Amino acid sequence: MPQCYLNGDYVALSDARISPLDRGFLFGDSVYEVLPVFAGRMFLFREHFDRLARSLREIRVENPHTHQEWRAILEQLIVRNGGGDMYVYLQVTRGAEFGRNHAFPVPAVKPTVFVMASPLPVLTEEQRAAGFAAITVQDFRWGRCDIKSTALLANVLMKQQAADAGAYEALIVRDGEVLEGSSTSVFIVANGVLVTPPNSHRILPGTTRDATLSLATNVMPVEIRSISLDELRAADEVWISAATRDVLPVTSVDAAPIGSGKPGPAWLRLREAFARLRQQLADTPVYEP
Numbered sequence: 594m595p596q597c598y599l600n601g602d603y604v605a606l607s608d609a610r611i612s613p614l615d616r617g618f619l620f621g622d623s624v625y626e627v628l629p630v631f632a633g634r635m636f637l638f639r640e641h642f643d644r645l646a647r648s649l650r651e652i653r654v655e656n657p658h659t660h661q662e663w664r665a666i667l668e669q670l671i672v673r674n675g676g677g678d679m680y681v682y683l684q685v686t687r688g689a690e691f692g693r694n695h696a697f698p699v700p701a702v703k704p705t706v707f708v709m710a711s712p713l714p715v716l717t718e719e720q721r722a723a724g725f726a727a728i729t730v731q732d733f734r735w736g737r738c739d740i741k742s743t744a745l746l747a748n749v750l751m752k753q754q755a756a757d758a759g760a761y762e763a764l765i766v767r768d769g770e771v772l773e774g775s776s777t778s779v780f781i782v783a784n785g786v787l788v789t790p791p792n793s794h795r796i797l798p799g800t801t802r803d804a805t806l807s808l809a810t811n812v813m814p815v816e817i818r819s820i821s822l823d824e825l826r827a828a829d830e831v832w833i834s835a836a837t838r839d840v841l842p843v844t845s846v847d848a849a850p851i852g853s854g855k856p857g858p859a860w861l862r863l864r865e866a867f868a869r870l871r872q873q874l875a876d877t878p879v880y881e882p
Contacts, residue, residue: 594606594608595709595710595711596673597707597709597710598706598707599705603673611689611705615688615705616687616688616689617684617686617743619693620695621744623743624743625685626641626644626683627641630678630680633672633676635664636871638664641800644800645663645683648740648742649685652687652742657703666708667708670710678713679712680836680837681708681709683708685704685705687702716838724841724844725760725842725843726843727755727843727846728755728758728764729763729764730751730754730764730765731765731767735747738772738794739795739797752775752776761843762775762777764779764846770819770820770821771790771821771824772795773790778802778805779831780840781825781832782829782832783824783827783828785814786815786816787806787809787813788824789815790819791818791819801836808863808870809863826851830851831844831851832860839867840860840863840867842856842857
């Protein structure tokens with residue numbers, strides 16, 4: 594079994610135990626991050642842990658580690674799991690207390706920290722060449738989607754709705770505007786311009802989204818603005834992005850083709866840019882400070 598980190602100790606994942614009184618288990622009172630690792634090197638470490646720090650502030654949990662301490666924990670876990678390509682999942686809960694009280698414990702309890710490493714999802718060249726299907730779903734999530742909370746039941750139900758329809762992702766719509774996917778950020782290409790919705794309480798700030806925007810500025814004009822459902826359906830290209838899958842082309846939405854029904858030329862250029870970025874990371878002998 595792979596090694597994980599739990600409250601200061603590295604143990605086999607099969608031996609890890611967390612109290613049923615933990616508030617993450619009882620209430621989903623916890624936040625998380627997912628960090629890709631390429632050739633043993635963490636991708637966008639600072640951006641992910643800046644977002645973790647923000648999520649913890651928003652739910653009023655003291656960050657149990659500094660960035661440097663987090664880096665040391667993850668570096669050791671990556672080594673213990675053989676290095677190479679993987680992703681690291683980490684979760685911080687408010688901790689465990691006796692009973693089931695909705696309000697915060699008084700005095701505060703020690704947060705629970707759990708980190709594990711898993712293989713990166715493998716997508717074949719045939720899948721990428723064909724692109725991916727998506728459906729649209731109406732938004733029924735809670736009002737603070739900018740917090741990377743583990744309370745993901747609505748997202749799970751949306752993802753399953755996509756799976757039931759034979760699609761890869763569910764694109765979330767509220768008041769006629771496309772916000773994001775159930776586990777991804779969303780982009781459209783229209784008239785040569787890359788468009789993505791602005792961050793708000795209804796959208797999780799995406800680290801891979803930001804990397805995509807940074808790379809895209811060398812390829813095409815970029816706009817950050819709302820996207821209507823009609824614009825989505827009429828787009829030349831639609832993309833989704835996530836930490837473990839970089840940027841993927843969506844070639845149909847609600848069973849209707851997007852553009853030519855095949856991955857478009859703008860996505861092909863972005864894919865090459867991401868490949869160069871990963872190779873640059875793999876060729877870097879040390880982590881950034």
